[in-house]
Amino acid sequence: MNENVIRYLQDNRERLVEKLEEFLAIPSVSTDSQNKEDVVKAGQFVADYLKEIGFHSVELQETNGHPLVYAEWLEAESAPTALFYGHYDVQPADPYELWDSEPFEPEIRDGRIFARGASDDKGQVFMHLAVFEAYMKTEGKLPINVKVCIEGEEEVGSEHLYPILEEQKEKFDADFALISDSGMVEKGQPTMLYGLKGFTGLEVTVNGPSRDLHSGLYGGAVKNPLMALSHILAKLKNEEEQVTVPGFYDQVEDLSEEERALMNKAPGENYKETINIPETTPEKGFTVNEHLMARPTLEVNGMYGGYQGEGTKTIIPSSATAKITCRLVPGQDPAEIQQQLTDYIYEVAPKGVTVDVHKEPLSAKAYKVDPNNPLITKAADSLTESFGKKTVFVRLGGSIPVVESIDNLFNIPVVLIGFGTPEDNLHSPNESFPMDHFDKGMEMLVKYYSEVASVK
The missing domain is CATH 3.30.70.360 (Alpha-Beta Plaits)
Incomplete structure (x- = not known):
């Protein structure tokens, strides 16, 4: 099964990259009212793609802010259900003069795709959608049940997401959540994130x-x-x-x-070289x-x-x-x-x-999942196999507030699989994403979705 799905991704890579570029070209800056129609356009892009893939009940839910995309495919009998979360809104591109190419005209150079949202989070969201497409086009089904929740307000605090999750708790409930909105400790080093501050x-x-x-x-x-x-x-x-x-x-x-011991296996940054400090x-x-x-x-x-x-x-x-x-x-x-x-x-x-x-009113609790949970270990194994290097386990000093909300509301494990790198320039000029992570990451997701089908 995996081979057919991976081959589909390889055979259709050029078309998928073009579709990703179309997604990245939409200036869905949620902080700027002048981009309100563009944010809606990006949400509609996601909804249309999910319909094209074959998801059921695709909705572009209106909120008092930017719309939320919900979709589901629930035909995998006896398999677990994943809640896949991501966001299609992006940070402002200012200052424009520091970009080497136009932020909303994606450009591939030096093995990276450059555009606002390439890593945070459009590129990583798209990888999952492309894998869903590959499964549906080759197998006619997904190996697990999937509920999709992709919002347009993550960069402005997700104000309207939390009430929706609470009011529609049964609709969004799942066996585990899956989020790709983070990265690896260094390029090419598969990383399993099992905690957030x-x-x-x-x-x-x-x-x-x-x-x-x-x-x-x-x-x-x-x-x-x-x-x-x-x-x-x-x-x-x-x-x-x-x-x-x-x-x-x-x-x-x-x-x-x-x-x-687990933490100290992760490679450390050379701070003297990267940020010019005399010692840690x-x-x-x-x-x-x-x-x-x-x-x-x-x-x-x-x-x-x-x-x-x-x-x-x-x-x-x-x-x-x-x-x-x-x-x-x-x-x-x-x-x-x-x-x-x-x-x-x-x-x-x-x-x-x-x-x-x-x-300050904005705060969040820390999150941690057992690194020995089968959902985590299978992700780590899939990362190791696809990237050809032993996965390291880390807890992140940063925070992803939606994780706390999902944990509190649904009491389910949150699997954090990030494909970004420290060089991606998140929220800065010249944001980019490595194309080899795009390819290997999708291969990893194919393996992972197949592997977790047997997890009860």
Whole structure:
């Protein structure tokens, strides 16, 4: 069976690449109201393709934002049902002048296809659709039951997706979910992602005098808000990269030796070469991979206040602000972490200023699936076979909020199979996707869909 399906993909590669280019050429930028019709056009492209493949009940569901594509094929008796999730919206292409080719005129060069959405997420979504087509055209059926959920608002927070999943829970329910919206640790290195960090954030503003003051006339009498903010931030984390907020680590799961070994098998980035730093600074007692994948973090993302112009302006600023985010691990609740941070910031705030803490509304819990789950191990085996290299297992420092939503609503395993690479330039000029990953990735998906048909 696999051979016929893979041969179909090979024989039809040129046509499939042309169809992918047609998809990528639609400027479905969900953040820009000027592209609203283009976003709908991209959704319609997906819906039309699913109908052409032979899916049943293909819907372009209207929302208060951009439409959601739903489709199903449920004729594989006794086989499991997968909920395949992806998104067809893309980030803005600005700044255009930094692109080497037009962002919505796909171009293949140096073994990569360049276009906005090539990797995130149109290219990876299309790979699954092409595999569905290959199965239907050669076998007349899919090896498993599939429900498709492809949205047009992932890049703007998926605001309207979550209510739909909740209201139509039975319609979207499945045995497991499958998402390809991530990548590999390096090009050609098959990677099985079995966990994601959660996140939460705060904005802290320190207010002092009602206006900026002359530093010579008021220095020594008035607390400087920038200095006060610096003292607060310095008390949140020590020099060993350990967060000092009381209770921060209370719910953090201990790392087993088995999982530590699994993480440390993954190749690490050469940071001195790629981002020009003299050395790495993981939390004391943990390797870089362990800290990246499985330990919580606290970072100051921005800090501003006072004079920012050329030269000197001798003032005591009236206020100072910092933006803080935390990446969380399983066991940590975003709301609890926000409150712990807030309480501690008020506790350590110096005299002479007032502090205002704003809790950012966007947050997500961490996600982790057992790496020994058959759905995961079969994916790893299929990756190894198709890419010709042993699959490594990692947990990602980033977050995919929809994963938490699916986990909470349906209580099913989420299989994260990413084909992107670190060189893809996600959200940046010259986004691209390697064509050999396009080919090997589809071959892997053919094997995987066939393999999981027997998983109960």
